[in-house]
Amino acid sequence: MNAQDFAFIENALNADADIKENLRDEVHELEKHLRHMSGTLNRIHSTPRSEIPALLATVEPGFTQCRESNATIAALIPPNAYWRWKDIWARHLQTAVYVASLIEYLSTGQLLSLDEASTRLGFQAEWKDRYYIAAEDYLQGVISMVNELSRLAVNSVTMGNFEEPLKISAFVKELFSAFSLLNLKNDGLRRKFDSLKYDIKKLEEIVYDISLRQLVKRDAGDDK
Amino acid sequence: MNILTAFETFRDELDDQQEKRERLIKTSREVTATAKKIIFLLHRLVSAENADSQGLHANAIKPAKKKLGELNTLFAKMAPELKGEEFWRHWRSVSPGLQEYIEALSFAHYLEFGTLASYHDVQAALTDADGVPYFNIPLSDYLLGISDLTGELMRYAIVAISRADGTLQARQVLDFVRGTYADLEKFSPHVRELPRKQDVTSASLQKIEDAVYAVVVRGAEYRGQRDDIADEIVRRYVAGLDSALSRGSRGPRDAGADDDDGDD
Numbered sequence: 001m002n003a004q005d006f007a008f009i010e011n012a013l014n015a016d017a018d019i020k021e022n023l024r025d026e027v028h029e030l031e032k033h034l035r036h037m038s039g040t041l042n043r044i045h046s047t048p049r050s051e052i053p054a055l056l057a058t059v060e061p062g063f064t065q066c067r068e069s070n071a072t073i074a075a076l077i078p079p080n081a082y083w084r085w086k087d088i089w090a091r092h093l094q095t096a097v098y099v100a101s102l103i104e105y106l107s108t109g110q111l112l113s114l115d116e117a118s119t120r121l122g123f124q125a126e127w128k129d130r131y132y133i134a135a136e137d138y139l140q141g142v143i144s145m146v147n148e149l150s151r152l153a154v155n156s157v158t159m160g161n162f163e164e165p166l167k168i169s170a171f172v173k174e175l176f177s178a179f180s181l182l183n184l185k186n187d188g189l190r191r192k193f194d195s196l197k198y199d200i201k202k203l204e205e206i207v208y209d210i211s212l213r214q215l216v217k218r219d220a221g222d223d224k
Numbered sequence: 225m226n227i228l229t230a231f232e233t234f235r236d237e238l239d240d241q242q243e244k245r246e247r248l249i250k251t252s253r254e255v256t257a258t259a260k261k262i263i264f265l266l267h268r269l270v271s272a273e274n275a276d277s278q279g280l281h282a283n284a285i286k287p288a289k290k291k292l293g294e295l296n297t298l299f300a301k302m303a304p305e306l307k308g309e310e311f312w313r314h315w316r317s318v319s320p321g322l323q324e325y326i327e328a329l330s331f332a333h334y335l336e337f338g339t340l341a342s343y344h345d346v347q348a349a350l351t352d353a354d355g356v357p358y359f360n361i362p363l364s365d366y367l368l369g370i371s372d373l374t375g376e377l378m379r380y381a382i383v384a385i386s387r388a389d390g391t392l393q394a395r396q397v398l399d400f401v402r403g404t405y406a407d408l409e410k411f412s413p414h415v416r417e418l419p420r421k422q423d424v425t426s427a428s429l430q431k432i433e434d435a436v437y438a439v440v441v442r443g444a445e446y447r448g449q450r451d452d453i454a455d456e457i458v459r460r461y462v463a464g465l466d467s468a469l470s471r472g473s474r475g476p477r478d479a480g481a482d483d484d485d486g487d488d
Contacts, residue, residue, distance in 0.1 A: 001342075001403070001404065001407040002338055002340075002342070005340075005342045005343060005344075006407060007412065008343065009363055009367070010410070010411070012363055013411060013414040013415075014414075015362060015423075016363075016414070017414060021441070076385070080308050080309040080311070080312065080314060081309075082309050082312065082313075083311075083312035083313040084312040085311060092288060094309060100273070111227055113230060129243060129308065129309055130309075134421045135237050135238065136238070139234065173226070174227060177228075178227045178228055178230075178231040179231065180234045181228065181232060181234075181235050182231065182233045182238060183238070183239055183242075184238075184243060
């Protein structure tokens with residue numbers, strides 16, 4: 001290899017390595033904020049329904065930090081390079097969607113849409129050639145939220161809240177039929193989707209246990 | 225937006241990407257298969273004809289160069305689906321064919337010029353009629369393709385050395401592969417699959433070293449007086465290397481490849 005070609009390749013590889021390193025550092029910051037938020041969210045399993053809004057309010061400032069991190073990350077990514085370095089942040093964006101959609105469900109009982117999630121996390125339309133939430137990561141995050149809700153159903157019962165599991169069950173069933181529209185191939189999303197089936201089963205058992213013992217009015221599940 | 229409507233959009237998007245991925249993989253496989261055939265063709269062309277005084281084969285490889293040019297049709301077919309951010313989204317589907325192409329192109333380049341095809345040479349080959357690149361070649365694919373070239377050169381050197389005039393070529397290949405190995409070693413930390421391929425190159429390098437050693441040592445006592453005996457000794461030694469090569473180290477990926485390209 002002549003000296004000129006060698007230097008060209010060396011410089012280009014070093015430049016890429018620098019970008020990658022900076023991205024890793026910034027994504028690590030994002031991860032810290034997200035861990036803080038999801039750590040606090042863990043308390044939903046031991047917090048009475050009436051105190052949930054107060055708990056969610058303590059998590060809210062985390063979004064400001066996430067938005068700042070995301071802006072820094074977006075500035076580091078060269079145009080059209082989203083898929084090149086996606087592995088660095090994909091997992092964390094899934095967590096971000098999980099956190100945001102769990103908060104949305106606990107606040108409004110609704111599914112957070114992809115657009116809403118993007119806004120909540122500070123994604124700008126002009127980053128669309130470098131940094132955004134890809135559909136598959138959004139879907140992964142939503143399934144993580146369902147995984148958490150099936151846990152919440154169990155723990156709600158423990159705390160004496162027999163209405164919550166019925167609401168969760170209805171919500172998750174609607175989501176399940178939405179996911180069934182997708183033609184999933186044998187990949188990560190497929191495996192994650194399979195976990196949804198276990199959640200459905202678990203929720204059905206909880207609903208059965210509650211109904212059997214007449215712990216809740218028969219029609220409570222419908223007025224969600 | 226209603227949940228079901230949103231998920232229908234996701235379904236369409238995921239389906240589109242999946243179909244695109246399948247199309248690209250199919251075309252990339254065609255590239256791989258054709259590039260492999262071109263490599264075999266190059267081996268046949270140069271073994272049928274003596275090299276020129278510089279140990280080069282510029283004339284002999286013309287048919288293979290033509291076929292390499294024809295591969296551009298396949299790249300032109302993929303290019304529209306790899307615009308903008310789509311290139312990196314589907315890079316993993318395209319990369320195997322691209323590397324095999326670079327291996328074939330750089331092999332032809334070596335046989336013609338005795339030098340390494342530079343990154344810019346390769347990029348210049350992958351452009352349309354107006355000189356617009358089909359896409360920017362990732363450095364990692366260039367380096368991995370070059371790394372595979374060393375294996376082809378090892379085969380080329382072993383075959384060449386069994387001929388009376390082949391020692392020059394074998395020694396040139398030896399220097400070239402040694403230099404390439406050293407250059408690639410410095411890039412190894414940056415390219416994930418490169419360290420493993422460097423082990424293969426190192427093994428190829430040793431095979432060429434052993435063959436050149438054999439020519440020097442075994443032929444020495446007769447060389448100059450009875451060249452026919454010297455040639456025969458070398459030929460027998462190398463025939464052993466060659467058959468060990470085709471049985472052992474080619475590996476399953478080349479199995480059967482000799483059968484289906486007989487009509488080139």
